[in-house]
Amino acid sequence: MTTMTSLIEPLIPALRRYARALLRDSSAADDLVQDCLERAIGRWHQRRQDGDARTWIFTILHNLAINRLRQAQRRGRHVAIEDADEDSVSHPPAQEDRIRHHDVVQALADLPEDQRAVLLLVAVEDLSYAEAADVLDVPIGTVMSRLARGRERLRRALGEPDRIAKAPNLRRIK
């Protein structure tokens, strides 16, 4: 159990972040992380010794999160973006970043959950493409196409106003 503590404990902040960004509900997210940790404790001896503990525990958490999202959908309970507790997802540290952070979190929340999951695992949690494929139980090619679609969709949603303004100039130079 001491190995488990030393391997899993440092990951708890990242697990909370992933769960909250995926579910957009802070208390439900912590419920999920608690459930995940309890399962991890119970299954610790069953895990492959040569496997990576981070990929293993993210897989447990992801599966719990997906079950929960599916249940919520079946019950027809949908949290509209306007109703979601914005503070529960984002705490902008500085005033000038507030709008940008709020926008990106909102745009992320609008993505289909499979694209959102890939973006979070790869771009925020720093999992390799292969590790993300393991967590999601899909081929790497699927990870790449979801990543591409998610990024492009996010780019359109955010509009990136100054870039678009600059683009014609760049084209003219070329």
Next chain:
Amino acid sequence: MSSRPISEDDLHAFVDQALDPARRTEVAEYLKSHPDVAGRVEDYRRQRESLRAALAPIAEEPVPSRLDLRRLIEARRASRVGWRAAAVAAAAAIVLLCGGAAGGWMLHDLSQPPAGGIAALASQATESFEVYASDHVRPVELRAEDRTLLVDWASQRLGRAVTAPDLSRSGYRFMGGRLVATPQGPAVLFMYDDDRGTRLAVLSRRMAVDQDAPMRPHSRGSTAGFAWAENGIGYSLVGPLPAEALHPIANEVRRQERGI
């Protein structure tokens, strides 16, 4: 310089800093001469930065106490002990209701509080012995010639240095051993043979309860044994012999384990 065409995957791997240096240079060169693609890649890069920045504060919050891993481990341990104790009490009640017909051993075992102590160890040693000693194909996982490997492996899994007793002076040759599972964690089973068809086994594991317990006999069917615990390690010597014959061998095991 081979120029593999630049793919969409390369662009994303560029953003995620997942390319090897050579490929990274090739992509950077490509982007210099393709400003529209470079603009899109720059958008992705900034998007990645703002996502990380927006979500970083969540990971910096103090972790709520209900997610304290050590507490969760403790709570699980406590609930398992509670559950086991309840199950043992229920089973004991059933045995009593059945008029004790199941016989002395079960009642003897089940009425021993707390769970996981010497009585459980004795029962586990008997079960392991009955399964493995009668196995003619593979009675041990690691054989006598791998004694060091086996002892190191067992010591590592038990988290305590263990030794394989030498029973040759009692007429029993060391055969080897294996790890076995118990509800209290891994245990090591060492097996011995007198080359006339009689096998003995010594089971040891760590003891959370009954860390020190005097030697006492146990038996079930034709399998007898002696179990004891010293310094947090429990031992049980079992075999198909009468208690009088096993007792001196158990004393010998204990003497060796004490390092005398």
